[in-house]
Amino acid sequence: MIWLVTALTAAVALVFQYVVVGVPLVPWALLITLVIAALAHLAVRLLPPVDPNWQALPAESSAPIATYASSLGARLADAESDPHRFTSRIRPRLQTLALGRIRRHPGCGDIGLDDGRARELLGDDLHRLLTDPAATMPNPARFAEMLTRLEEL
Structure with a gap:
């Protein structure tokens, strides 16, 4: 899952830089994409997961x-x-x-x-x-x- 998030982030960053911004593919777009992918990988690995609260609310919750x-x-x-x-x-x-x-x-x-x-x-x-x-x-x-x-x- 971590690698999937990293790869998707890198792909989006590369496409955005090359197509929308117009950064030359070699070397700048690839270099910037590498930095963005590394940061995304660290963020996914180091940040704690968001724990959903699946516990149902009490039926008679008036207050x-x-x-x-x-x-x-x-x-x-x-x-x-x-x-x-x-x-x-x-x-x-x-x-x-x-x-x-x-x-x-x-x-x-x-x-x-x-x-x-x-x-x-x-x-x-x-x-x-x-x-x-x-x-x-x-x-x-x-x-x-x-x-x-x-x-x-």
Whole structure:
């Protein structure tokens, strides 16, 4: 698959340069095509794949929080072994869930996670997990405890 993408990129680049732009085939179009093909090959090899979420949404999803909660469970196994997935997939969903729970409290309808009241409601460890860029996913037992506290808000 990688070679197919590289070959197609090279062919399109060569045709575009020669036909549309009018770059001489030898040596410039071939040289530029070689560079473009090498970059395409590196990009396909080094960039992480985009993982589709095939999990169906819950049937009785009446609130946006329910949608976030349903997709959260499927991401936990991946995030445990890959810190980048925790930062890019789990933490944003947890932040949305936490804000939804916090904003239900009287007088907290417009606060953010950086507010002191949010820190009080969440507790120091959960607040740090949601706001500290260096925080990593805790062990499953500790994480379940944090989620229980979030649910009780």
